[in-house]
Amino acid sequence: MDDLSGSGDPDVDVFVDANLSSFAAWDVVVYLGNNADTSADLGQLGSRLGRKEHEIELVLRDFASRGVIAGLTGADGVVRYLLSPDPDVRRVAARFVELAKVREIRLEFVRRVLARMSRG
Numbered sequence: 001m002d003d004l005s006g007s008g009d010p011d012v013d014v015f016v017d018a019n020l021s022s023f024a025a026w027d028v029v030v031y032l033g034n035n036a037d038t039s040a041d042l043g044q045l046g047s048r049l050g051r052k053e054h055e056i057e058l059v060l061r062d063f064a065s066r067g068v069i070a071g072l073t074g075a076d077g078v079v080r081y082l083l084s085p086d087p088d089v090r091r092v093a094a095r096f097v098e099l100a101k102v103r104e105i106r107l108e109f110v111r112r113v114l115a116r117m118s119r120g
Contacts (some may be wrong), residue, residue, distance in 0.1 A: 015092045016109055019034045019068055021116045024051055025059045026109075032069060032083040036090055039080035041045040042064065068093070 004012045013078040020026050027049045032038075042060065060081055061067040068089060071079045083090060099105045 007099045009095055009099060010098050011092050012099055013112075015096060016112050017116070019063070019111050021062075022110070023099070024031060024049075024055045024058065025115060027051065028056055028059050028063065028102060029068070029093055030097055030100070032081070033093040036094070038085045039082040041078050041080050045081065047084060 017075055020029065028045065031045070031049055037077075040048065042053050042057060043058070045056055049056065049077075060069065060071065064071045064081070067084055067086060069081050071081050073079050083093060096109075100109055
């Protein structure tokens with residue numbers, strides 16, 4: 001990839017710029033993108049991602065408010081999170097996961113996340 005101004009997929013670039021403000025957010029998208037039909041509660045996600053619950057709790061709230069994920073409260077009162085059922089969100093998340101496997105594109109995504117983190 002010669003042009004590092006984007007991933008080559010404008011929808012993914014918009015998704016990254018709008019939603020990935022941390023590497024914890026990145027991890028959540030990758031995990032749920034790879035496990036689109038799986039739901040997990042906060043503790044399970046933290047364990048599966050190797051992150052403390054407080055690192056991903058705000059990410060989950062933010063993603064739920066943006067429609068990136070859905071939070072479903074079970075009969076036991078525990079909220080379980082899964083990738084949004086919206087086909088467009090699923091398509092963009094899956095495409096992000098695939099594009100992030102390409103070194104040059106992954107580095108562009110890392111640059112974008114770092115830039116967003118530095119803005120606060």
